[in-house]
Amino acid sequence: MNSKTKKKKGHILRVLKRDMSLWMFCIPGIVLTFIFSYVPMYGIQLAFRRYNGRAGIWGSPWVGLYYFKRFFESPYFDSTIRNTLILSLYGLIVSFPIPIILALMLNSFRHKRYRKVVQTVTYAPNFISTVVMCGMIILFLSPSVGVINNIMHFLGLDPLNFMAKKEYWRHIYVWTGVWQSTGWSSVIYFAALSGISPELHEAGRCDGATKLQLIRHIDLPSILPTATILLIMSCGSILSVGFEKAYLLQNNLNLTVSEIISTYVYKVGLINNDISYSTAIGLFNTLINLVMLIAVNKAADKLSGNSLW
Template sequence: MKANQTKVKKKGRTVRAFKRDLSLWLFCVPGVVLTFIFSYIPMYGIQLAFRRYNAKAGILGSPWVGLYYFQRFFSSPYFGTTIKNTLILSLYGLLVSFPLPIILALMLNSLRFKKYRKVIQTVTYAPNFISTVVMCGMITLFLSPSIGVINQIMKSMGIDAVNFMAKKEYWRHIYVWTGVWQSTGWSSVIYFAALAGISPELHEAAKVDGATKFQLIRYIDLPSILPTATILLIMNCGSILSIGFEKAYLLQNSLNGSVSEIISTYVYKVGLVNNDMSYSTAIGLFNTVVNLVLLIIVNKASDKMSGNSLW
C-alpha cells in the first residue's frame, strides 16, 4: 500500500510540475519535431549499408548483402589513406584550434580597456560569417602563384613564386590555420559567457591579497571555465572523424589529393558521383560508429579524471 501511495504522490507531483511549466515545454516542441524529422526518420536509410541498393526495387526490395560493403571498404586501397588523412587533419586542427579560443577569451577578459576589447572581439568574430565557398575562393586567390598577394610579396623580396595549393606538404597547414583564423573568435564566445559568470568579489579579494593578473587567470578564471572546456573537448573528440566536406573538397586538386582525400570527400565521390549509395552509406555508418565509440571512451575518461562529463 505504501509503495502504491508513493507512486501516486510522485505521479501527482510530475503532473503538477508539467502543468506549471507547460509554456516552457511548448517552446521545446519545434526543436523536438525538427530533430525527429531530420535526425531520426533518416535512420531508416541506414539499412542501405547492408543491401545492394536498386532504385527500382526500393530500399526494402533491394537484396540483403550483410557486411559486404564494410569488407569492401576495409580491403579498399582508399581505407588506410582516408582514415590517416582524416585523423591527421582532425587531430592537428583539435590541437591548434581548441586552446586558442580559451587563450583569446582569457586575454581579452583581463584587458583593462573595454573599448579595445569590443573592437578586438568584433574583428575576430567577423571571419566566422564568411561562407566556406567564399573562404576557399579567398585562399585560392591569396595563394595563387601569379596574382596572389603572398607570392607578390615573396617576389618583391626576390623569392621565387610557390604554387602552395599544388604542394601537398603545405595543404594541411593551409587547411588548419585558415580554419583557426575563421573560427577562433566565434569559438571564444562560450568562454566569454563562462567568464562573465565569475563573481567580481573573487577578483577583488585576490587583488587585495596582492594577486597579479597572471595569478588571477591561473587560480580564478581558468578553473572557472575548465568544466566548459572539458565538455567542448569531449564533443570535439566525438566528431574526430567528421571533418566538414565542403572546405576539403573545394581546396582539393589532383596534385594534393594524396593528403586531402578524407572520409567525407570519398563518401561524396562514391555515393553521388559514382552513384554507389550502399557503399557510401556503409562508409558513413562506419564513421558514425567510430565517433560514437570515441565519444563514450573520452566521456568516461573525463568523468574519472576530472568529474566533468556529458552524462
C-alpha cells in the same frame, strides 16, 4: 493502483502543468530533432543492402557486411582514415586552446572599447561562407596574382604554387580554419568568464596577485568545466572533418593528403552512384565517432569529474 502510485502520478501531472510554458518551448525542437535526426535512421539499412532504385529499400537484396568488408579491403581505406585523423587531430590541437587564450586575454583588458574592437575583428571571419573563404585562399596563394607570392617576389624569392604542394595543404587548411573560427569559438568562454564573481578578483588583488596569477587560479578553474565539455564534443567528431572546405581546396596534386572520408563518400555515393557503399562508409564513420565520444567522456569524468553524462 495503490496510493503511492497515485501520488507519484499526481506529482508528475502537477509538474507538467507548472512548467507547461517551458514544455511548449521544447516541442518545436523535439519535433525537428525527430524529423531530421531520427527519421533518416530508416536509411541506415542501405549499408546492408545492395540498393536498387526500382525495388526500393525493402526490396533490395540483403548483403550483410559486404560493403564494410569492401571498404576495409579497399586501397583507399588506409589513406582516407590516416588523412582524416591527421587533419582532425592537427586541427583539434591547434584550434582548441587558441579561443581559450583569446578569451582570457581579452577578459583581462580593462579598456572596453579596445576589447570590443578586437572581438569584432576576430568574429568577422566566421560570417564568411566556406565557398568565399576557399576562393579567397586560392586567390591569395595564387602563384601569378596572389598577394603572398607578390610579397615573396618583392623580397627576391621565387613564387610557389602553395595549393599544388601537398606538404603545405594541411597547414593551409588548419590555420585558415583557426583564423575563421577562433573569435566565434571564444564566445562561450566569454560567457563562462562573465559568470565569475568580481569579488574573487578583488580579493586576489588585495592579496597582491598579478594578472597571470588571477588567470591561473581564478579564471582557468572557472572555465575548465566548459572547456572539458567542448573537448569531449570535439573528440566525438574526430572523423567528421568538414566536407565543403576540404573538397573546394582539393586538386589532383594534393589529393594524397586531402582525400578524407567525407570527400570520398561524396565521390563514391553521388558521383559514382554507389549509394550502399557510401552509406556503409558513413555508418562506419559514425560508429567510430560514437566510440570516441563515450571513451573520452568516461576518461574526462574520471580525471576531472566533468562529463556530458
